[in-house]
Amino acid sequence: MAARRGNGSIVEVSRLSASYGGPIVLENIHFRVEPGLKIGILGPNGGGKTTLFRVLLGELAPLRGTVLVRGSCGYVPQTERSRLDYPVSALDVALMGTLTRIPWWRRPRRTERLQAFDALGKVGMKELADKQFGALSGGQRQRVLVARALVQDAQLLLLDEPFSGLDSSSAERLSALLDQLTAEGRSILIATHDVEQARAWDLVLCLNRCQVAFGQPSKTLTRWVLQATYGGAIVAFSGRESGQAQFIIPPHHNDTS
Ligand SMILES: Nc1ncnc2c1ncn2[C@@H]1O[C@H](COP(=O)(O)OP(=O)(O)OP(=O)(O)O)[C@@H](O)[C@H]1O
Ligand SMILES: [Mg+2]
Incomplete structure (x- = not known):
């Protein structure tokens, strides 16, 4: 299937499905990103966040659909402890x-x-x-x-759970850096388990093997979407001050091991 190149879009994914040779792990993914945006990629363990990055990097060929990335893609992988003694x-x-x-x-x-x-x-x-x-x-x-x-001069950065394990001052420092990079016109896809943090970003893509939702966090992160993304794992509670329902994801969803 051919995908149109959108007006100025930095990445365009159309009807993408992917697998590692066995079962389909990503199905019917469809989104487009303009320059200068922070996009949260949300989903449970095994939901397909890293796999989406591998397809965007060209490491894994799409089974169906198309992926267009303008310019080069910089990748910050999930922490790999095994490589630290080089x-x-x-x-x-x-x-x-x-x-x-x-x-x-x-x-x-x-x-x-x-x-x-x-x-x-x-x-x-x-x-x-x-x-x-x-x-x-x-x-x-x-x-x-x-x-x-940055040395790759990437216009699109893929950050795979960059905040996990960071203390609050390191996390703030990284956030400020991401603000600076988007202000320069780069777009950043950030895989995360932190729904609350993603609420402050420009867009969110919710994945649970298939695409549950894509759009502005305020409109997209509804109870229904969070339930479809995380299954029965989410817990609803009433915000003490606002009285509005809020949602939390149990801690095991932060476990990336
Ligand atoms: N190299 C691989 N070979 C075969 N299957 C794989 C491979 N890598 C991932 N998978 C499978 O693809 C699915 C999606 O995995 P992926 O790593 O993309 O999830 P994720 O959303 O990044 O999860 P996490 O939050 O745990 O990092 C899982 O079922 C996983 O077992
Ligand atoms: Mg992952």
């Missing part, structure tokens, strides 16, 4: 972002090192450029990975 510095990790732009036979030069160093500066990690990546805190590692995506 002896690479924060600067090396940021420098990896340049590898997509230089020929395979050439090593990164001074220009690329300066770009990587600048990107570390932008995320507030210049002083720790020489420190071993695995010896950084979770929040610092997230910022280095954002720097790597």
